[in-house]
Amino acid sequence: MLSQQLISYKTIVTKEIKRYIRIWTQTLLPPVINQTLYFLIFGSFIGSQIGDLDGFTYMEFIVPGLIMMSIINSSFQNVVGSFYIAKFQNSIEELLVSPTSNLTIIAGYITGGVTRGLLVGFLVFLVSLFFTDISVYSPITVIIFSTLTSCLFSMLALINAIFAKNFDHTSIVTTFVLTPLTYLGGVFYSIDRLPQIWQTISQFNPIVYMIDGIRFGFLGINTYSVYLSISIITLLLVFTTVLAYYFIKKSHGLRS
Amino acid sequence: MAKKTAAISIKNLDKTYLTGTKALQNVSLDIKQGDFFGLLGSNGAGKTTMIGCITSLVQKTGGKIQVHGIDIDKDFGKAKSFIGVVPQEFNFHIFETVLNIVCYQAGFYGIERDEAEKRAEPILKRLNLWQKKDEQARNLSGGMKRRLMIARALIHKPKLLILDEPTAGVDVELRVDMWEYLKKLNKEGLTILLTTHYLEEAEQLTNQIAILQNGKLIENKPTKELLTTLNEETYVINFSKKPSKKLIQKLNLTQVDDETTFEVTLKQKDTISSFISKIPSSDAEVLDIRPKGNRLEQLYLQLTSKK
Numbered sequence: 001m002l003s004q005q006l007i008s009y010k011t012i013v014t015k016e017i018k019r020y021i022r023i024w025t026q027t028l029l030p031p032v033i034n035q036t037l038y039f040l041i042f043g044s045f046i047g048s049q050i051g052d053l054d055g056f057t058y059m060e061f062i063v064p065g066l067i068m069m070s071i072i073n074s075s076f077q078n079v080v081g082s083f084y085i086a087k088f089q090n091s092i093e094e095l096l097v098s099p100t101s102n103l104t105i106i107a108g109y110i111t112g113g114v115t116r117g118l119l120v121g122f123l124v125f126l127v128s129l130f131f132t133d134i135s136v137y138s139p140i141t142v143i144i145f146s147t148l149t150s151c152l153f154s155m156l157a158l159i160n161a162i163f164a165k166n167f168d169h170t171s172i173v174t175t176f177v178l179t180p181l182t183y184l185g186g187v188f189y190s191i192d193r194l195p196q197i198w199q200t201i202s203q204f205n206p207i208v209y210m211i212d213g214i215r216f217g218f219l220g221i222n223t224y225s226v227y228l229s230i231s232i233i234t235l236l237l238v239f240t241t242v243l244a245y246y247f248i249k250k251s252h253g254l255r256s
Numbered sequence: 257m258a259k260k261t262a263a264i265s266i267k268n269l270d271k272t273y274l275t276g277t278k279a280l281q282n283v284s285l286d287i288k289q290g291d292f293f294g295l296l297g298s299n300g301a302g303k304t305t306m307i308g309c310i311t312s313l314v315q316k317t318g319g320k321i322q323v324h325g326i327d328i329d330k331d332f333g334k335a336k337s338f339i340g341v342v343p344q345e346f347n348f349h350i351f352e353t354v355l356n357i358v359c360y361q362a363g364f365y366g367i368e369r370d371e372a373e374k375r376a377e378p379i380l381k382r383l384n385l386w387q388k389k390d391e392q393a394r395n396l397s398g399g400m401k402r403r404l405m406i407a408r409a410l411i412h413k414p415k416l417l418i419l420d421e422p423t424a425g426v427d428v429e430l431r432v433d434m435w436e437y438l439k440k441l442n443k444e445g446l447t448i449l450l451t452t453h454y455l456e457e458a459e460q461l462t463n464q465i466a467i468l469q470n471g472k473l474i475e476n477k478p479t480k481e482l483l484t485t486l487n488e489e490t491y492v493i494n495f496s497k498k499p500s501k502k503l504i505q506k507l508n509l510t511q512v513d514d515e516t517t518f519e520v521t522l523k524q525k526d527t528i529s530s531f532i533s534k535i536p537s538s539d540a541e542v543l544d545i546r547p548k549g550n551r552l553e554q555l556y557l558q559l560t561s562k563k
Contacts (some may be wrong), residue, residue, distance in 0.1 A: 003366065004337075004365070004366025005366070007363055007366045007367065007368060008363060008364050008365075008366060011360055011363025011364070012363075012364075013362060014363075015356075015360050018356075022351075071529065085349075086349070089347065089348075089350065090343075090345060090346075090347035091347055091348050091349045093313060093343065094314060094347065094348065094360070094361055094364060094408075095364055096312060097311045097312060097336060097339070097341050098336060098361070098364035098365055099332075099334065099336045099337045099363050099364075099366070101333065104494060146460075162557060171268045172395040194367065251315060255308075255312065255313055255314060255315055256273065256305075256313070256314045256315065
């Protein structure tokens with residue numbers, strides 16, 4: 001039974017990876033171009049007029065945040081798009097009628113999202129090397145924050161896709177939650193330099209901890225303790241995993 | 257000798273949708289291993305809901321279902337491993353290739369890719385899809401898509417194949433070919449549950465028929481036994497010339513199409529030869545006599561209108 005689930009998991013992951021690689025011009029290229037423009041405009045053109053931040057050039061300062069931004073968006077888009085289309089075309093029934101367990105379905109789709117998030121993050125990192133010779137202060141921290149964050153946003157995307165009744169619903173979270181929270185999460189500025197009231201408000205934005213954590217991994221500077229950030233992301237991940245499992249088990253929007 | 261476990265055993269199955277629609281009411285039936293079982297009913301009778309309950313796509317609201325002795329409420333994973341499903345609507349990823357669709361499905365049943373490809377080749381060849389294996393599913397014709405769904409359902413060698421109107425929209429030649437293939441699979445021991453609108457198909461293929469009407473089971477008998485309950489049958493007769501008025505009245509003929517074509521409804525006790533013997537040689541000669549529709553169709557109409 002375990003080996004059956006493992007093969008099923010491997011099949012979902014392979015299917016997901018082949019899917020986003022087959023349409024790489026829609027899945028891998030746009031985020032890389034997008035972040036390259038950020039590097040050019042904010043890093044090179046505007047950044048040259050801004051002084052150092054915490055001992056780093058502005059370009060070096062924004063690179064970790066932009067990598068995290070691309071990881072968040074790509075992992076979310078992968079799962080919400082793929083799962084919703086499977087629902088829309090009814091091809092999700094291929095999985096539902098098979099002995100594949102709910103946990104395997106969740107794990108397969110989440111791994112698909114994580115691989116795309118990490119791949120895009122790595123590509124953005126490679127592009128950033130054309131603009132600055134940034135070094136990695138703690139690779140393990142970068143790996144932990146990238147993986148945990150992409151898991152969390154893949155899980156959120158799965159919940160979004162389970163409830164989505166049309167294509168518009170798949171972009172609501174991105175437009176009204178993800179994008180504002182990411183831009184206000186300290187990608188382009190240091191939380192320390194905000195007025196006290198905004199610093200307090202920012203503490204309720206979970207993306208702040210993700211960007212702060214990955215910035216520590218690259219540059220060795222942070223506002224919040226790495227352990228606090230990892231704990232917050234892990235707690236959110238556990239919570240969303242339980243929710244996703246509950247909704248799939250209850251078959252919300254999947255079975256009549 | 258120990259009694260064989262039923263391929264499907266359904267007891268008091270109920271399904272009420274959230275809208276309040278009672279799709280299935282207290283349905284009980286057994287499908288024996290090796291049966292070619294026909295499930296008939298008009299649109300909305302509950303056939304697809306019943307299949308959904310067996311395959312987990314629909315959540316039953318009451319009753320018990322066992323697949324090869326496995327209670328689906330206790331070990332649905334194992335029960336599902338026995339079943340192959342061909343749904344009514346196309347439900348594959350249209351941008352995937354034929355071979356990938358079949359092999360991914362094998363993977364969901366725990367079959368490694370190498371083994372899946374070995375299994376896929378003879379199935380796709382038999383269903384005339386091997387030459388299309390690298391084609392995206394969206395480029396296939398309607399008939400090919402239907403055959404692809406059959407190939408996908410067979411890849412894990414199920415003990416029970418469920419076909420929900422598999423020949424809908426398929427041309428006659430292909431339908432007959434599909435029938436031959438299904439008959440062969442059934443002869444090899446595969447239990448088949450078939451829902452269809454083509455009653456001719458059910459009469460040709462099945463050995464047992466159940467009829468659902470408004471979510472209730474109104475009949476469940478061997479096909480042959482069911483057909484013997486047909487108490488009247490309508491025939492179309494072509495005469496050499498227009499029969500006399502006297503003969504038309506005597507035999508209760510009804511004119512159709514032209515003045516030499518008539519219909520007559522015979523009771524089960526009346527044979528065709530006794531009917532023909534009533535026609536005097538001086539009157540019109542019978543050129544051709546044939547059943548108006550298939551027998552099961554007439555029986556189906558009788559049963560559903562009666563109940």
